Amino acid sequence: EPEVTQTPSHQVTQMGQEVILRCVPISNHLYFYWYRQILGQKVEFLVSFYNNEISEKSEIFDDQFSVERPDGSNFTLKIRSTKLEDSAMYFCASTGRGQGARRYQPQHFGDGTRLSIL
Amino acid sequence: QKEVEQNSGPLSVPEGAIASLNCTYSDRGSQSFFWYRQYSGKSPELIMFIYSNGDKEDGRFTAQLNKASQYVSLLIRDSQPSDSATYLCALNSNSGYALNFGKGTSLLVTP
Numbered sequence: 001e002p003e004v005t006q007t008p009s010h011q012v013t014q015m016g017q018e019v020i021l022r023c024v025p026i027s028n029h030l031y032f033y034w035y036r037q038i039l040g041q042k043v044e045f046l047v048s049f050y051n052n053e054i055s056e057k058s059e060i061f062d063d064q065f066s067v068e069r070p071d072g073s074n075f076t077l078k079i080r081s082t083k084l085e086d087s088a089m090y091f092c093a094s095t096g097r098g099q100g101a102r103r104y105q106p107q108h109f110g111d112g113t114r115l116s117i118l
Numbered sequence: 119q120k121e122v123e124q125n126s127g128p129l130s131v132p133e134g135a136i137a138s139l140n141c142t143y144s145d146r147g148s149q150s151f152f153w154y155r156q157y158s159g160k161s162p163e164l165i166m167f168i169y170s171n172g173d174k175e176d177g178r179f180t181a182q183l184n185k186a187s188q189y190v191s192l193l194i195r196d197s198q199p200s201d202s203a204t205y206l207c208a209l210n211s212n213s214g215y216a217l218n219f220g221k222g223t224s225l226l227v228t229p
Contacts, residue, residue: 033215042221043219045216045217045218050215091162104149104210107152109154109163111160
């Protein structure tokens with residue numbers, strides 16, 4: 001079964017450094033997402049991406065964050081000048097196109113990247 | 119603030135019993151409802167999704183949706199120890215594709 005893949009599985013970075021998290025969504029999917037989950041807390045939406053542009057973003061997704069689809073397969077999340085509070089699991093998800101009342105298709109999640117800021 | 123509420127648990131059921139997990143939400147514009155299972159340290163894994171009022175069954179799992187009362191539930195029949203995990207309720211509204219998650223209910227199935 002197709003799956004979303006994320007690399008690296010664990011990233012350790014010094015505070016203030018830039019980090020890029022990578023995702024390969026399911027190949028025929030059109031919508032891509034990033035979520036984060038701070039340890040012991042709920043999964044939080046960061047951003048959605050469709051047709052090579054951001055379609056939605058949360059209050060968390062400030063100027064420190066950016067997303068890019070540099071080629072036909074990869075989807076990246078960049079965090080500039082990382083802070084201690086950026087330590088979390090970051091999940092990439094993707095979904096296909098739905099229609100009508102079922103336009104919100106289930107989102108399939110990758111295994112995540114554990115980001116640790118020191 | 120659009121809330122998704124779940125009892126954090128833990129909900130403890132004996133092996134073979136029915137586990138009932140509940141979720142209430144505040145956004146009446148919510149369109150699509152999803153249940154994910156999350157093992158400790160792992161990513162959310164889709165279990166069920168439901169769009170319309172009523173019941174939807176898939177194997178041992180049944181999702182129930184009541185939009186008028188703004189709740190969605192998940193029943194797990196013949197619970198197994200391997201079902202022990204945190205179950206996340208998630209939904210998106212009419213306004214976008216972002217999933218809004220609850221904090222999850224921890225389920226423990228005891229042998």
